Amino acid sequence: MRISVSRPRPIAAAVALCLAFSALPAVAADADDADTSASIREGAPATNLEQVTVTARRVKGDALSYPGAVSVISKDVIEREQASAIDLLNLVPGFNLDADLGRDIGRNFTLRGFGFGDDDRIIIKVDGARRSFNFANQISTFAIDPDLLREIEVVRGSSSVVHGGGAFGGVVEMRTKDARDLLRAGETVGVRTRLGWSSNNSQHGSAQLYGTNDARNFDWLVSAGVTMARDHELAGGREIDNKDDSTSTMLKLRYAPDAAHEFHLKLQRNEKDLRVPWNTLAHLTEWADTIITGTHSQDDVTASWSYRPGSDWVNLSVDAFYNETEYDRQIHDLLLIGEPDEFTGLVDQNNYGGFSAQNIATFDTGPFSHVLQFGLDATRRQEDQFDRFTGEYALLAAAEARDYGLFVQDSMTFGADGDWELLLAARYDRFEREAGRLSNPLPEESTDTYHSQRWSPRAGLGWQATDWLRLFANYSEVFRAPSAFELYATGSGNPWTFWVPNLGLKAETGKEWEAGVALDFSRISGFDALLFKVNAFDADFEDFIALVDIDPRVPIVGDTGIGGTQRDRLNQYRNLAAVKRRGVEVEGSLRHGDWSGELVYSSLRVRDAATGRDVPHAFADKLLLSTGYRIDALDLDLGWRMNWYFAAPNRPAVNPAGQALVDRSFKTHDLFVTWRPSDNVRFGGGVRNVFDQAVISPGRLPDSTQVGLGRSVFADVSYQF
Secondary structure (H helix, E strand, C coil): CEEECCCCCCHHHHHHHHHHHCCCCCCCCCHHHCCCCCCCECCECCCHHHCEECCCCCCCEECCCCCCCEEEECHHHHHHHCCCHHHHHCCCCCEEECCCCCCCCCCCEEECCEECCCHHHEEEEECCEEECCCECCECHHHCCCHHHEEEEEEEECCCCCCCCCCCCCEEEEEEECCHHHHCCCCCCEEEEEEEEEECCCEEEEEEEEEEECCCCCEEEEEEEEEEEECCEEECCCCEECCCEEEEEEEEEEEECCCCCEEEEEEEEEEEEEEEEECCCCCCCCCHHHEEEEEEEEEEEEEEEEEECCCCCCCCEEEEEEEEEEEEEEEEEEHHHHCCCCCCEEEEEEEEEEEEEEEEEEEEEECCEEEEEEEEEEEEEEEEEEEECCCCCECCCCCEEEEEEEEEEEEEEEECCCCCEEEEEEEEEEEEEEEECCCCCCCCCCCCCCEEEEEEEEEEEEEEECCCCEEEEEEEEEEEECCCHHHHHCCEEEECCEEECCCCCCCCEEEEEEEEEEEEECHHHHCCCEEEEEEEEEEEEEEEEEEEEECCCCCCCCCCCCHHHCCCCEEEEEEEEEEEEEEEEEEEEEEEECCEEEEEEEEEEEEEECCCCCECCCCCCCEEEEEEEEEEHHHCEEEEEEEEEECCCCCCCCECCCCCECCCCCEEEEEEEEEECCCCCEEEEEEEECCCCCCCCCCCCCCCCCCCCECCEEEEEEEEEC
16 A cells, blocks of 8 residues: 655664564565566567556556557666656657746646646556646656656556546556565665766766565665756757756555565655746746746655455455645745845645555356456545745635545456457546635635536457457546636736636536557567557547636736736636547557667647637647667667657647747657666666757747757666665
8 A cells, every 4th residue: 555744754764664674474475566567588678568557457468458548668768768757758659748948847748638737637646646737837746756667657548447537638657666676586685876967957866775574575665866957958059047956765665464465655755946937837047037946845655455365356455645745935036126035935735645445356257257346536635825925825725626436347358269358347426626715706705615426437349350460449438527726716826817716617528439459460570579559539528628818908008907917818717618639649569689669659639629729739740769779798778769740730820919830840869878787787878859959849939949958968877786
C-alpha cells in the first residue's frame, strides 16, 4: 500500500530503522512484482511493444495483445534519455509538449488533445497514488526525480474504468524503483550514485542506499537528489531567465510477513527554490520588470497492502495516498520599487487524498475463462489560494472536490485456443464540489454543494486471427464533473483577466469508438522482433467545458474593470454543445541482432462540432523514428532519433487579431551513447536538438519566441557498489 507525508524523517534514522528490520522472518519474495521490463537477451533491451503492461488492465499482459492503446517507457529508455518525466512522455503517440519555455516549474502538455488547463481529464498516478496537475499553472504532477523512475505506462483514450472517472485523455502511471530493482544476486546492501550535466545550464546528482534481509522478505530504499537549473538557451540562441533548484528525498519499504501478505510504504518530498518571470509558460525574461521568487513543495505518503492466499477467487489489493502541495511566492515589481522587494504574494495550497480497493478473481464458466475485477475508490481534494500578506482569498477559496467510484470489469477468453477476448466493464461515478465561499462575491456567495452521478459502460473485443495478426475494437463512455476551479474561480488572476464563476456548469460526457490491429512479423521476417500496432479512434464529447472570453473589448485607459483590475476580458468556463475527436496512432518496433528501431506516429483532430474550429488549437501530426546499435565487445550502445512535426491544419488559419498562425513543419535530431565498462559503472551522454532547430507549436504565430530548447550536450556517470 502507499502514502506521502508532510515531512519525511531524517535519512539517518530511516536507514537505522531499515537495518533493524533486516532480521525479520523469512518468506519468499513475490515473483509477480519483479521488474517487468526484463531484457529479451542479455544486453538487448526489449522494444516498446514487447514490454509488459500492468496499468492497462491492472493485471499483467503484454502491450501488443492488449485490446486498446497502451505504451510502456522502460527503465532502459529512462536511463538513456536522462530527461524529466514530462519529456519522456513526449516519446508516446498522442502526447504533445505544447508551447512553453522549457522551465521545469511550468510545462504545457496534452494527451489526445487534453492536458494542461484541463484539470482531471487525464488521470496521473505515481505508484498507484493519484496526483493533481495544473496546480497554480505548475506541473506538480511531474515533480519526481527521474533517477527514481522504474517505468512509465500510458493508456490512451477514454477507456479508464478501473483507474477513475473523467479520463478523456487517458491514464499515466509512473512507478518508482525499490530495492529489488537495484540489488544484484547475492547482495543484501548496496549504494548507487549518479552525476549528470547539461550544457544548457543544469546539473543533477543523486544517491540511493538500499538493502534487504537474508530472507528477502523485507527491503528498503532511501534516496536523495539535487538538481540545479539556471538561465538556458532556446533554439537560435536566445536566453531566458530561470532559476530552479530542486531537492528530492524518498524512503520506500516493503515487507512480506508470509506468502499471502505484502505491505508497501513510501514517503517522498520534492521542493523547488525558484526565481522566474511572471507566467513561466510564456515570458522569456522579467516581463514588465516583474519577477516571482518562492518555493514549490510537494509531500507524498502512499501505502498499500495486498493479500494473495493462493485462491483463484481472492487477489486483493488496497491502496491509500495523501499529498500536500504548496506554492508560496512573492511578486516583485522592479519598475515600481526600483529593486527587488516585496510587492505582493500568493499562496496556493492543494491537499489530495484517497484510497482504492480491488479484487481479482479467475474462474471458468463453460467455454469462457474469466478474469473478473471489481472494486471501489474515493478521493478528496481541497484547494485554497490566498494573499500571503493579507490572508485574503484570491481566485479560489476553500474549495473541495469529493469523488466516489465503483467498477466491475470482466475479461473473458474463449475459443479453441483462447484466441478470442471479450471485455465487459462498467463504472459508477459520483462527484461532489463545494466552496466555503466565493473569493470575490460575484454573483452572490454560495455554499451549495454541486453533485452529479452516472454509470459509464465499456466493451471490447479482441481476436487472434493468425499467429501474426490480432484485431481489436472498443466502445467506451466517460463522465466528468466540473472541477472546483471551473465552478468557483472568482477575481483577478492576472493584469488582463477577471474570472467569473459559473455555478450552472453541467457535467461532460463522452463516447468513443476505437479499433485497431496488432501485427507480429517476427517469424515471417526472420527478425528477432518486428511488431506493429495501429489504432484509430472516434469520440464525441457533449457539454464540453471550455474557457470562454465573455466580454472581449479593447481596454480603456483609466478603466480598471470589475474588481479593480484593468483587463481586456472577463473569463468564464461554459459548456460547448459538442466536441469531436478523431485520430490515428501507430507504433512499430524492430529488434535484430545488435540493431533495434522504433517508429511512433500520431495524427489528431479535436474540433467544435458546431463551428469546426480547433479546440483549443490544432495539433500537428508527429512522427518519431529512432535506431540503436549495440557493440557487445565494448558494452557500447549508440542511438539516433528524429522528431518530425508536420504542418498543422489550422481551423481557423488566423488568430482573433487576424494574424496568420504557423503552418510549417519542424524536425529535430538527437544522439545518444551509453558505455558500461564494468558491472558497477555506466557512462551516458549525447546531444539533444543536434542542429539547434526551432519547434513552434500549432496555434502560435510564425515569429513566436516559444521555439523549444536549443542544442544541448549532456553527460552522466553512475556507480553502483
